[in-house]
Structure formats: C-alpha cells, structure tokens
Amino acid sequence: MKTLHAIAHLMAYPTGPMHEALPELAEVIRSESRLGEAPRDALLALIDDLAARPLVEIQENYVSLFDRGRHLSLHLFEHVHGESRDRGQAMVDLMEHYRLHGYELDAKELPDYIPLFLEYLSTQDETEITDMLGDAMPVMVLLGARLEEKESPYAALFHALEAIGGSCEQARDMRDLAANEGPDESITKMDEIWEEEQVTFLGNNDPAGGGCGNTSPGPATTPTDEIPVRWVDNPGAQAAGQR
Structure with a gap:
C-alpha cells in the first residue's frame, strides 16, 4: 500500500530528500484513493505546510514534538509497556515477526519505531495490514488525539491510519485521556x-x-x-545520518 509508505516518510525525521519528495508523496496520496475525502485532504494540507517552510524550521518543530518527552514517542511499545521488562520481549517478538516475513532490520532501527512499522506494512497484503494496524490502533488514536490537542498538522498522519485500519473500542477513552491529561512529566x-x-x-x-x-x-x-536533552534517540534520523 503506497499510502502507508508515504505516511511512513512523512512521519520520520524530516530530511532534505524527504522535503524534495513532498510533491511525489502528495501524488501518491491523491492517486491511490485509499482514504476518504477528509483524511486525504488533511494529509495534503500537512504536505503543503511542510513544503511552505524551510527544512530547518520543520526539523526544529519535529524534534520539539516527538523527541522531547514520552507522550508523543514514535515507539509503539513505549505506550504499551513503558519501561517494564515486557517491552524487551515484545521487541524480540516483533523483530522475529519481521524476519518471518522476509524483512531484515538495520541494526540501528528499533522494531517498534512507527515509521519502520508502517514501511513493513506497506509491503504486506490486506490481511496483515488490517491485523497489525488494528492491534496498534489504540496507540495511533492516542497519538493523533494528543497532536490534535496541540493543533499540530501531524495529527493528520494518525487520523489517516485510523481511516485505513479502522478505529478501535478504546478510541473514545484515548481521546478523553488526551483531552484531560496533564503535561508530559518527562518534559517537566x-x-x-x-x-x-x-x-x-x-x-x-x-x-x-x-x-x-x-x-x-x-x-x-x-x-x-x-x-x-533528549529522551530517546530517533532511530530513523540516525539511519539517515542526520543527527
């Protein structure tokens, strides 16, 4: 699914090549028709916003959102397991799942890094996409809701994932949590x-x-x-050699 591939690129740390490829990403989203009108238009608005600003400004905004604290961590298991030892086993299980499907990770990547997770899903069939994205949907809804509270255009990425994978039973709870929770303690x-x-x-x-x-x-x-200064290194940025 090319739309998932495009979302993965838009969610990763912004680089020069990504910035230059924004028109191509917009064309993918328009042409594949995997989204309804509202989530598609929101994604295109995000692309327009990124295209209109200098790369350095985009990078600074990205770091302030996703790299300073835990509330908007782009690592799935941070939101599921926190710092418990279950997180390590979940990493091992997910990495083995990738390998069984012929997807070998770069040593610098963490398997639960969401852009990487989406890159993997973009190569899979509809059943795999539905199953795995459905399992991760409570986290996707929560992240989208938190970004919505911040009035960030990046919320469009997670709303699009919800449109692709279907919402979840916990969606209302996740949105209530985002609307009523206090500041991110890790930033404080x-x-x-x-x-x-x-x-x-x-x-x-x-x-x-x-x-x-x-x-x-x-x-x-x-x-x-x-x-x-930063809570966790961004594996996508490391792999791209940008940090």
Whole structure:
C-alpha cells in the first residue's frame, strides 16, 4: 500500500530528500484513493505546510514534538509497556515477526519505531495490514488525539491510519485521556534537571563542593554532554545520518 509508505516518510525525521519528495508523496496520496475525502485532504494540507517552510524550521518543530518527552514517542511499545521488562520481549517478538516475513532490520532501527512499522506494512497484503494496524490502533488514536490537542498538522498522519485500519473500542477513552491529561512529566523533569545542573555548576559558593564565588561565569561552562536533552534517540534520523 503506497499510502502507508508515504505516511511512513512523512512521519520520520524530516530530511532534505524527504522535503524534495513532498510533491511525489502528495501524488501518491491523491492517486491511490485509499482514504476518504477528509483524511486525504488533511494529509495534503500537512504536505503543503511542510513544503511552505524551510527544512530547518520543520526539523526544529519535529524534534520539539516527538523527541522531547514520552507522550508523543514514535515507539509503539513505549505506550504499551513503558519501561517494564515486557517491552524487551515484545521487541524480540516483533523483530522475529519481521524476519518471518522476509524483512531484515538495520541494526540501528528499533522494531517498534512507527515509521519502520508502517514501511513493513506497506509491503504486506490486506490481511496483515488490517491485523497489525488494528492491534496498534489504540496507540495511533492516542497519538493523533494528543497532536490534535496541540493543533499540530501531524495529527493528520494518525487520523489517516485510523481511516485505513479502522478505529478501535478504546478510541473514545484515548481521546478523553488526551483531552484531560496533564503535561508530559518527562518534559517537566527534563526542565528540572536543566535547572538543577545550572544551579549546582554555576551557583555553588561552597569551596568544599568545588564551586567558586563568581556569579558571572564565562561562556560554555555547563556540561551539556551530561544533561539528557533528549529522551530517546530517533532511530530513523540516525539511519539517515542526520543527527
């Protein structure tokens, strides 16, 4: 299904080649006719929005959405298993499923990375698409609803997946969760880590702690390589050599 292939490209970290291919992706979505009018038009509006902006701006927006926190993680099992040990076994099972269908992963990719998952499905028959996309649909609905709350045009990607795979029984619950949940705690904690690092390093006046009384430190003194600026590396961007 070429539409799934196009959605996968639009969902991955934006690169120069992807930006240049936007007209081609739009043509795929128009020509295959796998979507109803509303989800198709929303996808085309997203493509128009991406085409109208500089690549650097698109990349910055993408990182702020998908790479800073867990609420919009593009890894399926983050939303299903979190940090539990079940996540590891689920990864192994999904990777083995890919292999059984002749799909070998690059070592840099995580098997539950949604753009990769969609790339795989785009090569499969309707039964496989329906079964696997249906299993993942609660996560897709939740991500689409969270992006809708942020008024992000990227919500169109997940609404399109819902149109292709059919909605799920939990759809209303997922949308209620997105509408009523608080801020992403992983982002809040990340900001707290930044603040604590700066206070400890720049404002420690205790000689025993290795600090100094200088309240106007010079530039480039914060040990940024030790601060977890991003929650998780983007496997798609790594594979493309963009980060």
